[in-house]
Amino acid sequence: MMKKIRILHVAQAAGGVDRYIRMLLKYLDKEKFENILVCSQDFLEEDYRGLVDSFERIEMTRAIGGNDLKAIKEVRNLIKKYNPDIVYAHSSKAGAIARVADIGLKNYCVYNPHGWAFNMRCSAKKKAIYTAIEKIAAPFCEKIICISDAERQSALDKKICKEDKLQVIFNGVDIEAYENGVHGAVKREDLNIPDDAFVVGMVGRMSPQKAPDVFVKMAKQVKEKVLNAHFIIVGNGNQEAEIRKYVEDNGFSNSLHITGWVDNPMSYVELFDVACLLSRWEGFGLAFPEYMMASKPIVASRVDAIPNIIRDGENGLLVGVDDATGASKAVLRIYQDDELKNRLVTQGMEDVHNRFNARRVSEEHGKLFETL
Secondary structure (H helix, E strand, O other): OOOOEEEEEEEOOOOHHHHHHHHHHHHOOOOOEEEEEEEOOOOOHHHHOOOOOEEEEOOOOOOOOOHHHHHHHHHHHHHHHHOOOEEEEEOHHHHHHHHHHOOOOOOEEEEEOOOOHHHOOOOHHHHHHHHHHHHHHHHHOOEEEEOOHHHHHHHHHOOOOOHHHEEEOOOOEOHHHHHOOOOOOOOHHHHOOOOOOEEEEEEOOOOHHHOHHHHHHHHHHHHHHOOOEEEEEEEOOOOHHHHHHHHHHOOOHHHEEEOEOOOOHHHHHOOOOEEEEOOOOOOOOOHHHHHHHOOOOEEEEOOOOHHHHOOEOOOEEEEOOOOHHHHHHHHHHHHHOHHHHHHHHHHHHHHHHHHOEHHHHHHHHHHHHHHO
C-alpha cells in the first residue's frame, strides 16, 4: 500500500473559496490523498464531513492587523502537528499567513489566490500594498495556481514571480451533482413572479465587485420595453439598501426580488430567462459555468478573466464595464431573438462539459500534487 500524500489546506474567506475546496476534495482520489482543512470561523464543520480527515478552525480576519501574528503562530503549530507533504493556501489572506507560517518547515507549498487582490478596484496605494505582499511571499511557495489565463498574465505583468512557478487550472462546477440533483425546488410563485414574466437574474454579492447597481440600472431600461419583466438578485451584501432605494425611486420595486444568502443558488438560476453578471473585476466568475449548466443565456461584462470564459456572440453576450445601457440592449436582444438565445445556450452547455467540469479541476490538482 502506497503512503498517502497528506495535504493541509489553509483557507480564510468562505463563499466561493469554500465551494471550490469542497468540490476539489469531492473528486480528489481518496486512495492517494489525505486532506486536512485549517480554516477561519466562517466555515462549517458539517460541510466537510466525509471530505476531510481532520478539520481545524482558527480565528482569521480579512483585514490586515495584529491578530495575523497569532494566526501565523497557530497555523505553524498545526503544520508541525500534522506534518503534511503539501501545504495548500487558498486566497490572498490565507496565502500570506500560511506561507509565512510554513517558512523553514519541510514540505511543499502551493498557493491559489482565487483572483489577485491587486486586480480589485481599489486605491492605487492599496494595489501597491497587495502587489508588494504577493512579491515578497512568492518565493515561499513552489507553485502558484491561477484560475484563468488572465490571472496568470496579470501575475507576469506585475512581475510577481517567474513564469515557471505559475500554473493555470481553470475553475469548474460539479455538473454531475447538479444534473442528478433536485430541480424546480423554487417556483416563480414563491417569489410572487407571474409564470409568463420575462425574468432576468444575477447571482452574486451586493458589493461593488459584482455591480448590482449596474444590474438595477439595466433593469430599469429593460422594464421600460418589457412591461412584464422581473428581476432577481441571488445574494446578500452591504449595497442592499442603496439597491432597494434605487428601484423604489424608479417605481419598480415590485419587480425586483432579492433572495438574500441562499445555499441553493442553482434553484433560483432555474427561474431566469437571462442570466447576468456585470462584474467590475473578476478572477474567474464561477457563476458563468453554473449559468451554462442550467441552460441559461448569459450577459456579462468584458473584464479580466471573463472573456476567457464568455466569447461574445458564441456562448454569451459581452458588454462594457459599468455600461447599463449596453447590458439592457444585450438582454433585449436575447428576449427578441430565440435563435440567438438557443445558440448561446447550446454552446454554453458544450463548454461547461468540455472545459469547466469539477472532475477535471481535481484531476489536474492530483497530477500537480504527485509531481511535487
